[in-house]
Amino acid sequence: MQLTLLGTGCPKVDHKRFGPSNLVTTKKTKILIDCGSGVTQRLEQAKVSSANIDAIFLTHLHSDHVMDLYQLIISSWHSYRIKPWKIYGPIGTKKFISLIMSAWKDERNQRIKYEKRSSTKAFNIQVKEFNNYGKISIKD
Numbered sequence: 001m002q003l004t005l006l007g008t009g010c011p012k013v014d015h016k017r018f019g020p021s022n023l024v025t026t027k028k029t030k031i032l033i034d035c036g037s038g039v040t041q042r043l044e045q046a047k048v049s050s051a052n053i054d055a056i057f058l059t060h061l062h063s064d065h066v067m068d069l070y071q072l073i074i075s076s077w078h079s080y081r082i083k084p085w086k087i088y089g090p091i092g093t094k095k096f097i098s099l100i101m102s103a104w105k106d107e108r109n110q111r112i113k114y115e116k117r118s119s120t121k122a123f124n125i126q127v128k129e130f131n132n133y134g135k136i137s138i139k140d
Helices: 039-045 069-078 091-105 105-116
Strands: 002-007 023-026 030-033 055-057 085-088 123-130
Touching: 002 091, 023 039, 030 123, 039 069, 039 085, 069 105, 091 105, 091 123
Parallel strands: 030 055, 055 085, 085 123
Antiparallel strands: 002 023, 023 030
């Protein structure tokens, strides 16, 4: 298992540290923990395609930990992601994802229409929320 610190900064902008984000990699799996500012650039520097990330874990919904989540989603589509996103997070994550996807819906639809890519599965997002004890409920 390998841990790559993609960003260790906080809400204050720091071009040397980027926003909070870490990548856990095993032989079979790539899991992104948080999506702070600059995560797509840092993944590129680490030579990891956003199209190949298996899941995202959001530790909490503070802006500095989720700032580039939509950028990651759209970037993965541009990188030919052909599978849905699996996102795990605290209570409120489903609502947050719904609102963020709604905010960018018109722009996304313009891109889909113009670019005519073979798959839009990168925009299918499966969200599982942790309960108050940090566990994921197996019920939907």
